[in-house]
Every structure is written in C-alpha cells, then in structure tokens.
Amino acid sequence: MIPITPIRLTVDCVVFGLDDTDLKVLLIRRGIEPFLGSWALPGGFVLPAESVEDAARRELEEEAGVREVFLEQLFTFGEVERDPRGRVVTVAYYALVNLHDHPLTAATDADDVGWFALEDLPALAFDHDEILRVAAERLRGKVRYQPIGFELLPEKFTLSQLQGLYEKVLDRTLDKRNFRRKVLAMGILIDLDEIQQDVAHRAARLYRFDENLYRQRTERGFNFEL
C-alpha cells in the first residue's frame, strides 16, 4: 500500500555573485500568487520527468536567464507550514556565478530580476530568508577548506581580486602576504605572465585556476584550508 501523498516538491536556488564591492544574491520579483510582487529566490515545481537538480537548472534559466553554473545542493526544507499553498517541500541549491558573465533576464513567473547585497535585502517570500541564511553560512563554511569561489571571478584574475573575494565571503580582512603565500602554495593557480589592462595604477599579474592541478591535488588528499 503506497499512500499517494499530496506533498508537492519544489526547488529554490540561492545564486551568489560578486561585483567589485559586494557579495550579492540573485532575487526575482514574483509574477504569480502567492507573494505576487514580492522578491524571492528563483525556483519552482519539479516536473515528473526531470531530476531535482535539472529542475533547479531549468528554473534558474527560465526565471533569471542564468545557465551553466556551479550548482550544489544545500538543504531540503520540509516543515509542514512553510508554504501557504499547502504542503510543499523544497530542495534548495546554491550557485556561484561571475556576476558580469550572467546578464539577467526576467521571464516565466518572474517580473523582474536583480542582484542584492547580502546586507541590504528586501523582505522575501515564503521562508526564503531562512534558506538564504543557511546558504550564506554554508558558503562561509565551505570556502574555508575548499577552493570554491573561482566561479565567482572572471577567468583571469589577480590575487588581489581573489583575496577580496575571500574577504567578502568570510567577512573579515586577511593579511596580503600570508594570503598570497598560502594560495600559491596550494599549487592550483597558473601564473599567466600577463598583466591587467586599463587600470588606473600599477597593473597586477593575472592568474587562472587550473582544474587539472586541482583534481590531482584533491586525489592526494591535499588540504586547501585557508
């Protein structure tokens, strides 16, 4: 006897993006009830023929025009009363994107899309503030022992940009020399022997993240803690 439960399943995505000053999160303005007109995380119902992760990617593209991103499962929120539409369980994902690579386009159930600094958020629909809080916590935890975050930067970046990213995620300042020593010791960055163009002051060297080196180090149980 299999009970046919009226539980419905959704996905929600917390997309983190970085601009020059802030760590931001992508929100959409809802074009449908409930919470019509409220800001919310992009997301929606999982279709029977797609995996839950595929649903997250689909909704992200449909509602915000964002595609091909680093996406990781965050947590499943399964409280009974979390959605006024009835019993809805949501699987939350979080994503990291380079903000400038991903121009936003509102569509489907979204009337508008935008980036919001974490410290300056509007009121959110459903329990999305809670989901976002968990996501930010996870991001901070994760960045400490895994070199994620390269997805937030352009392909070629300077060590100062990378340090800025870590400082924004961890919300504290880091010592420049110690940071450089450590991050270079990880052995997963390639010095491109190029320098920044069009900057108003001394140009910095450019580096890129090397996925192969990262995999090699990872297999050997290397520790990426900062």
Place this chain on the structure above:
Amino acid sequence: MIPITPIRLTVDCVVFGLDDTDLKVLLIRRGIEPFLGSWALPGGFVLPAESVEDAARRELEEEAGVREVFLEQLFTFGEVERDPRGRVVTVAYYALVNLHDHPLTAATDADDVGWFALEDLPALAFDHDEILRVAAERLRGKVRYQPIGFELLPEKFTLSQLQGLYEKVLDRTLDKRNFRRKVLAMGILIDLDEIQQDVAHRAARLYRFDENLYRQRTERGFNFEL
C-alpha cells in the same frame, strides 16, 4: 497554476552504530514489495501532516525501534529512475547511536533488523548502497572538524574508547599521546574521577562529553579539528 505532480517523497535513514570492534550500520529486511526480502535502509513515505525530519524519526522507530537519536540531514536523492515504483524522491538522514543503548525491534514494513559492518554489507534495495556511501563519506568528513561521535559511545567512556571510535571512523590509527593531548585541549570533556569497573586489566579513567562546554566553545569559533 500549480501543477499537481505525481512525485512522491520518502525518507531514508543511515544509522551508524559502534560496537567493540566495528563501525556498523542498521539495515532492515523489507517486508513489502518492491525488493521484498532485500536488506535496505529504514525509511518510508512522508505523511502530509509531518515534517520531513519527523517522518525520518517516525520510520526509524516504527521499523527498527530506534528513537531519540542524533539525526542530521544528509542529502536528497532526486534522480528520475531511482525507484521502480515511479517517481520517488528521497531525503536521506544519518544518525549516530550507541549500539548497546538501542535494542532493535523489527516492525511495520520490516521483517528483520540488524547491524552490519561497513566492510561486509549485503546487496541493498533501491539506490541504498549509494546513499550509504555518501553517508560514510560525510561522517568521515564531519568527524574531522566537529566533535560528533560522542553519540556513538556510552555516556561515560574512556579516552581509549574515544580514540577507537575515531580510528574506526577515519579508518587509520592515531597516536595515543597526540590524540589525548588534542582531545583534552578541546576542553569539552569532563574527567569524572571514576575508573572503569570489571575490566581484566588496569582500569582507565572515565570521561563524559559536556554539552555546555561544547556550546561555549562553539560560540567562540573554536576549532575542533583533530
């Protein structure tokens, strides 16, 4: 327009237990189709009126007689083809219990219950081998930077027992003196000024885990890495 999807939601629990020699996992023998007669993780459908975590606790008690345990969400498995009954998404949890405190009783949809060493598992129903693999990996990862695992021991325990636990979870030997130095430096153990009874050789001091001390340390950003 809300699509009423035929997706159904289950929970599955990976319960780790420790006996004197091995790290074990709790399995039930299924009393219903599909996979009737196969060994599987305890679990079942989420009811509309309970939270997902409550469902996990309920199933654990119903099927195996295990209650009041440390339970943490592991991962949600949402592939389309993972269940022969149709579209079933499962939220997996993992639990840590002191094996001797939890006598097992098979009931409801389970014909039998038992503890199995991680290295000596029967074939499992559904994708439960995959779920178990993810759980073991998470446990290893977690134990390294959080002092979980006390749930696996009796309330009063010796440092050797604790070390044995870590060695079984991490699957490597640790140096006795270094281990003691580190674990005592964490400042979350209380020396009970008691010694073991009824042991065939020199009796060891007993300690207990102090939750208040743990919380204090946690709030100050203390690092529990071993």
Place this chain on the structure above:
DNA sequence: CAAGCATAGTGTGCTTTTGACACTTTGTCG
C-alpha cells in the same frame, strides 16, 4: 615632466602547532 597617488609585490622572525617516538604504572589472572 615631476610629484602625487593608488595599488602591486615582497621577507623575516617569533610563536604555536604538529607529529614522531618508548617506557613506566597499574591491576588482574593464573
């Protein structure tokens, strides 16, 4: 074209943490 300025880039010394290592103590059992 010189001075200013904004950011890049670089090394050292001290402190703390880690990790390897072996013997003595205690209590039980036969």
Place this chain on the structure above:
DNA sequence: CGACAAAGTGTCAAAAGCACACTATGCTTG
C-alpha cells in the same frame, strides 16, 4: 608472585601560522 594487558605520561624537532612595513610600478594631474 610473575606474566600480561592496557593505561598513562613528556620531549624534541619540524612545520605552519601570524604579525608586521617598506619598496616598486605605472598612471594621473597640475
């Protein structure tokens, strides 16, 4: 009372972490 099984204990050397300040470079502006 001797053998045994596990408990308990300290040192030293290497590595890692952390605090700390100046010089280099290249553009801007007066």
